[in-house]
Amino acid sequence: MVLVGRRKRSGEEGMQLQIGKYEIGRTLGEGNFGKVKYAKDVQTGHPFAVKILEKTRIKNLNFSDQIKREIATLKILKHPNVVRLHEVLASKTKIYMILEYVNGGELFETIASKGKLPESDGRKLFQQLIDGVSYCHDKGVYHRDLKLENVLVDAKGGIKISDFGLSALPQHLRDDGLLHTTCGSPNYVAPEILNNRGYDGATSDTWSCGVILYVILTGYLPFDDRNLAVLYQKIFKGDVQMPKWLPSGAKNLIKRILDPNPKTRITMAEIKVDEWFNQDYTPAVFYEEDDDVHIDDEVISLPEAPTDSEKVPESPTHINAFELIGMSSCLDLSGFFEKEDVSERKVRFTSTCSPRKLLERIADTASQMGFGVQKKNGKLKMLQDCKGQRKTCNLSIIAEVFEINTSLYVVELRKTSGECSVYRQLCDKVLKDLEVSRSQENLAAKLLEES
Template sequence: MEDGVAADGKSVLQGRYELGRVLGHGNFGRVHAARDLRTGRGVAVKVVAKDKLERAGMAEQIKREIAVMKMVSHPNIVELHEVMATRSKIYLALELVRGGELFSRIAREGRVREDVARRYFRQLVSAVDFCHGRGVFHRDLKLENLLLDEAGNLKVADFGLSALAGHARSDGLLHTACGTPSYVAPEVLGGKGYDGAKADLWSCGVILYVLLVGSLPFHEDNLMVMYRKMQRGEFLRPPWVSADARKLIGGLLDPNPSTRITVARLVETPWYQKPLPVLPPLNLKEPAPGATPDARRASSDDKLEPEVLNAFHLISLAEGFDLSPLFDQGRGVGRPSAGGVRFVTREAASSVVSRLESLVTGRGANMRVTKSGSRGVRMEAASRGRTGARLAVAAEIFSMAPSVLLVDVKKDGGDTMEYRSFCSEELRPALKDIVWASGEDTPRAA
């Protein structure tokens, strides 16, 4: 990947970027914190494996994402600085946004004050309107794709599902159904075509609702039930949300796209026009030097504070919006699929991590822990499998209730058959004695 080594031993990409810690992993690669050697500024370098893109049929999509990001330079959109490529990889040097996802803040702290929500929402609308003015439709607007910088300003990210006006058919509409179900407009799922700008505004309405209420407006276990409620515009309107805000949300979550509020009308509404608060800078904790996730092993002594499992996590973890597999505790560790393995335990988070580390240690030099954190570990094979890729398994730990944890294990890279074999032959036997099965004592609150 890299073509040099700096004096301090760090990898240098094409003589331009000094790569640091791994910020995260995706389906097709990973993202590094990095330093631009020419300017000294911090950047994020997204490393994408071409072979993974081609196998998944996503090569055209990454090209589109790059083309779109070059078109949308805006203060509230993550900036693409530079694109580089080799035979095997594509490198995107992006603006480094240090404040994390807005989703994480809401999941951790709950709803925000209306004046704070207004500040975020106005920045979101400014970015979205800018995109629409250039014929760009995001199509996957959600809290996970909204980042915060050090000053607390919102940045729209991830244009991987975006479309251009030129992609519309002869009827002037887009027809590809895509996006995240809880945020997607009903007409997108209807199959008859949709206006990309109006669909984005529906998603903005969902985001505003979550900011003010702390939960999703549409979040049924069954996707078809949820879709019918979306078609009817049927959602709760909590009394603590002001009348002006409720009216604006109703205009955005209008199931009829022809009468849904437009940006021109939206910016004239009383709620939108109210003064904005001045927010203090985010209190960001920089990692200790050398404590890079990909360089250190997970330790049982690390302080583990699993996130509390909430509605956001339930929806993201549920397959096909059927939540029953999450709570089917009588079957032990679930059968592995391409999606993952889940089980409930009453063991402490540190004990679960220790068990996973012991499993890795038992493999000798064949597998190592490459990442750890407050929610679990990531394990990666040292050698490549039959498809030429390294098997990687990520385990996240969530708190369901006092003394009850949900462990979610997923394939994070490599061959699916090898993953299934690892789960069946090694993971399940190693963890079966810590699974909490139905029929055991009901856990009590501490």
């Protein structure tokens, strides 16, 4: 276990935290579980980035498996185009991942500020991306969340692949030799992942690399729409609009990568012999050192995620991509079959609170409003007898939580019978108590942000 030093003065300007031999400085970024800060080895002065993870948050969000996976993945990856993990330290409350410091920011920021890159510059970055990703595949690692935000740029213009939190290793393959977890970012996700029938991690990563190449050379996404259903339809068709000014060699390669059929999609090996790709191509030269990554024993003591047999009955329902699309207002067709407006019968919102807490707080709110609450199979049924008013309403509402991933949930409040005004009052109070928005656009935006 690492000993966290006292805060010590840095000149006259304030205090610095020291963890082991590392002095911690400014914040570089923030994530779901903590912050990424600048760090310096006090003995050598060498810069690092330290990812500081809160153990309680990891435990509350049931994310220990993902953290362990990221550490296990980075431990075996030693390539010039992949962010390097140097060591992992821990205290009773935090985990400190000491990572290679990349000072050029995200590739996303580069494109956002400069727009599309010149062909030669874009090709060079893409060559490095393919070098890094194909190396990961050779090691049995599939990233599964490749996007501009997860590609960092160093001071020399080189790229470093980062954020392996959703990566998969050989042991995650099922008996059919495929991966089955629906994950990734909507604009970059391969169509076979959305099919929910299993997919090859290498071919899906290849698709994401094609999306990145398109953005590098054009300045915008090949598949984009605020409406998730429309976005996924575009991805399934794989119908990419190629600008006329795009070089023919790049067009041909992008078309072969963004092939919606994974069986005929170009492979990493084939990309490396493509004529456009090979112009001025110098494969990465490196030597894999034998040095091992030091990991504190305290890290291994992270709480294990419960197995399916251990999960409590209130565990949220998992939903696949198509069910998720159906939860968007754009594809909710129920309004065509009933006179009542959809918004009068069903409200959905996103939350990062645990399912148990969400249902408890909804039950409390309903009880305060005079509803009788029944809890069964992870759902809440709320009943209210409106006798005494002008008419009997016998209002019945169902609350259910769906899991998008282990840190994001969709809550649905569904009226099954009764009068609308009291139902709306309950929904408004629940939304106010939980400090969330009712907007369906908020749901889509949140899903895009968190994916």
